[in-house]
Amino acid sequence: MACSPEEQEDNKAEKKQSDVTKSTSAETPKQKTPMADIVIPEDQVLPMEKRGGDFTLYGKDGAVNLVDYRNKVVAVYFGYTQCPDVCPTNLAFLGAGLKKLSTKELENVKGIFISVDPGRDTPELLADYTKYFHPKIIGVSGTPDMIDPIVAAYGAFYEKVSYSNSAMMYGISHTSETYIVGKDGKLSAILPHAASADDIVTAIRNALSTKAAK
Numbered sequence: 001m002a003c004s005p006e007e008q009e010d011n012k013a014e015k016k017q018s019d020v021t022k023s024t025s026a027e028t029p030k031q032k033t034p035m036a037d038i039v040i041p042e043d044q045v046l047p048m049e050k051r052g053g054d055f056t057l058y059g060k061d062g063a064v065n066l067v068d069y070r071n072k073v074v075a076v077y078f079g080y081t082q083c084p085d086v087c088p089t090n091l092a093f094l095g096a097g098l099k100k101l102s103t104k105e106l107e108n109v110k111g112i113f114i115s116v117d118p119g120r121d122t123p124e125l126l127a128d129y130t131k132y133f134h135p136k137i138i139g140v141s142g143t144p145d146m147i148d149p150i151v152a153a154y155g156a157f158y159e160k161v162s163y164s165n166s167a168m169m170y171g172i173s174h175t176s177e178t179y180i181v182g183k184d185g186k187l188s189a190i191l192p193h194a195a196s197a198d199d200i201v202t203a204i205r206n207a208l209s210t211k212a213a214k
């Protein structure tokens with residue numbers, strides 16, 4: 001599942017009509033874009049054991065290093081703040097899952113939202129955006145040269161798509177998996193788009209139950 005540029009245009013038009021999310025009517029004009037949902041061919045999908053890795057990006061309070069969260073469990077998600085449906089859906093489920101954890105469990109869990117839209121997603125905007133879903137989720141980004149190797153290492157993908165007649169100027173298609181990083185810094189689970197809060201809790205608790213990194 002990916003954040004489709006066509007969906008972005010549909011939802012932008014709908015928001016002008018109502019603050020309540022609706023299905024696009026037949027009368028709503030659609031901007032044609034060159035991409036729909038991103039599907040990575042099976043022979044190009046990296047096995048989980050080859051995905052992941054440490055990274056350093058930047059948020060409102062400075063550098064965020066994944067290695068600093070050793071012996072904790074981290075949920076990583078790639079997206080951007082102007083994504084109309086896919087990112088809010090996944091982050092809402094992640095936030096709901098975090099709310100199901102005990103206070104003690106939460107002490108050892110972190111959510112990291114990596115923006116693939118650094119041109120618009122400032123550290124301050126990311127901080128405001130992520131705290132809406134849960135205070136344990138932080139937003140980070142960096143230059144494309146910093147972001148792209150991380151996206152590739154996790155087996156994710158994104159692509160900017162220009163809009164010819166839109167105030168947004170462009171949208172971003174991207175894959176929408178949630179990556180659960182275990183205490184040892186290696187991937188413990190990869191959750192699909194719209195994984196339920198219960199599935200997220202199960203994946204986090206499984207990772208928490210493993211031995212701490214040495």
